[in-house]
Amino acid sequence: MKTELSTRLGVEHAIFGFTPFPAVAAAITRAGGFGVLGAVRYAAGEDLARDLDWMQEHTDGKPYGLDVVMPAKKVEGVSEADIEAMIPQEHRAFVQETLAKHGVPELAEGEASGWRITGWLEQVARSQLDVAFDYPVKLLANALGSPPADVVARAHDRGILVAALAGSARHARHHQDAGLDIVVAQGYEAGGHTGEIASMVLTPEVVEAVDPLPVLAAGGIGSGEQIAAGLALGAQGVWLGSIWLTTEEAELHSAALTEKLLAAGSGDTVRSRALTGKPARQLRTAWTDAWDDPQGPGTLPMPLQGLLVAEAVSRIQKYEVEPLLGTPVGQIVGRMNSTRSVQAVFDDLTRGFERAIDRVNRIAGRD
C-alpha cells in the first residue's frame, strides 16, 4: 500500500496509527505502518522523554511521529491557575453533584489526578516539543489548528513533516497557508474532536482544496475495506485512532472500559463538549448525558471544561464507575469486538485492503 507520502516517510503501508500508548505506536511502526504517539497526557517533559527513549528502542529504526494538542489561539502569560479561576462555582457544584449521584469515591489524599488535559495548554505543548525535537521524530501532528509559525519552522529545520487535523475544507486551506505538509481530514464519524462533515464527503473536498498537499483520511476507518474507500476518495494514506484502543498492547488500565468498548455498537457514541469544551466524539455515558442535558448548566469553553472535569474523569476511571465511564472513540467502535495484538489488527487491515481491491476490480470488469 504505497503512495508518494508513504514512500517519502519510508513506510511500507500508508497506514498512520494514532495512539496515546507507546507500545501501540511502536507496534504499528514495526508492523510496517506509521505510529503516531499522542502527547497530550504527558504533563512533564521527563515522562515524554522516557517514553520516546522506549520508542527508539522498540521501533527497529523505523519511522514514527508525535501528536500534540496546541490550540491555534495563543493566550499569552496566562497560567493554569488563572484559567482555573475562570470556572464558575455552578459548574464545579454540578461536577460534584453528578459524581455524588453515582457514588464516585474521592481520590486518596495527595493522590494525583491521573487523567491530564494540561497538554492542551500551549506552554505544556511547547515543553513537549522541546523534548521531542531531541528525538528522530519524522512527523509532528497537531490536533487543534495549525501550530504556530515558529514551531512549523523548527520542525522543518529538523526535516520533520508537519500535519494538522481539519474538519472542513476551510480549515484545511488554513493549514496549507500556514506552510503545513499534510492535512488529516477528520470526518464526523471519527473519535475525538470532529466537525459535522462525514468522511465520504470531507475527504475528497479536502483533497481538492489543498491539492497537491497530501491528505490522510480519518474517521470511520478500521478495516481494509474502509482503507480502500479512503484511498479511492483521493487520500494518500489513512489515519486510524480508535481501532487500537482494544489491542493487547493498549494500556487503558480498566477492564471495565475495555469491556464497554468491546460491547459498544456504532450508535453508542456521541459528539459532545463534555470532555474538553469542543465537540469530541466519545462513548455516550451518563456523564455525557449530564453535560448535554438542556436542564443542566451546560459545558464551558476550552480549556475551562477540560480543567473543570479532569479530576472527576480520573476518579471515574480509577474506580471504574460503569455508568459514567467513557473515552473518546469513533463510530468504528461497533467493529471493535475482540482483543487482538496490533500485528493481528494490522494484518487484518492489509488483507482486507487486498480483498477490497479485488472486489472493485471485479466490479470494474478488470479481473
Added chain:
Amino acid sequence: MKTELSTRLGVEHAIFGFTPFPAVAAAITRAGGFGVLGAVRYAAGEDLARDLDWMQEHTDGKPYGLDVVMPAKKVEGVSEADIEAMIPQEHRAFVQETLAKHGVPELAEGEASGWRITGWLEQVARSQLDVAFDYPVKLLANALGSPPADVVARAHDRGILVAALAGSARHARHHQDAGLDIVVAQGYEAGGHTGEIASMVLTPEVVEAVDPLPVLAAGGIGSGEQIAAGLALGAQGVWLGSIWLTTEEAELHSAALTEKLLAAGSGDTVRSRALTGKPARQLRTAWTDAWDDPQGPGTLPMPLQGLLVAEAVSRIQKYEVEPLLGTPVGQIVGRMNSTRSVQAVFDDLTRGFERAIDRVNRIAGRD
C-alpha cells in the same frame, strides 16, 4: 460497473438514482443506470399514472423503479382530517408568526398547496401502489421501514424487487426478516431522512448484517471516486439522490432554490425534524433554525409536522422567500456547483469511477 444486482436488474451500471422528477429518472435509466421515481409528491393516482406513462415512453424499454413513503406503523381508520385535528394551536400560530416575520404572501384564494406530503399517509401510498403495479416497475423502494407484508407479497408476485432504506444494522436486519430483497444503507451525510451513522461505518456494517442480501450505499455519494468508495465498502451498487437536483432535467421550478443549492457548501445542511417530524437532512434555513430553536415550540411527530407545514412550505417555495427557502439535500451539495444534463453527470460518475480504480490499483501495486 457490474454487480450481481445490476446484472439481475439488467442495467449497465450499478448506479441507482432517486429523484422526484420523471424526466430525471428516465434520463438516469437511459444513461445506463437505474432511475427510481419518488412518489411521495403524488396525491392523486391519476397524476402518478400520467407520469409513469411518460416514463414508459422515455426509457427505451430499460428498467426503472418507484419509491414510496409508507410508514412502518399502520394507523387504521384515521383520516387526514383526524390527524389535522391533533395539531396544537400553538404550533399553528408559530407557523403563521414565522411566515409573517419574513413577509411570506398568502396563496391566492382557492389555490391548492403545491407541496404535498400526503404520500406519507398509508392510504395514499397504497393508492399509489395500485397504480404502479399496472406498470412494469422493476423495483419498489420504501423510505420509512419495511413495507407491510401484503405489499411485499404483491410486489414479489409481479417479479418486483423490494428495497427499503436503513440507517442502522438493526433496521437492515428488520428489512431482511420482512422478506425484502435489497437494503439501501442511508448514511448520516445523506439528504432526507437519515440516522446518525456515517456511510463509511454504516455501509460495511449493513453489508455484514444482512449478508447475502445486496446492499446499496447511500449518503455522501456524488462522484465516481465516492462510488468506488461505496463499492469498496461492500455495496452492490450506489444510491444517489441529491446530485440530480441541479441537473437540467430537474423541475425545481425555483431559480432561487437552484441558486441556493449551487452556492451551498457541505456545511450548509442540517439534520432537522422541521419538514416531516423525523430527522431529515436539508438546507439549513431560517425555517429550520426556527423549528430547531430551543425557545420555539419544537416540532411535532410525523405525520403531524408534515401536515402542519405543508401549506407554509408551498408558500415559501412559490414566492421564493430566500431566507426560508430550502429542500432536502445531503452534504454532497457542496460539490453541486453547476447545472448540467443528467447524461453529463452520469458520464462524470463513470469516468471518475475508472480514475479511482486506476488510483487504488497503483497504490496496491497492481498497475
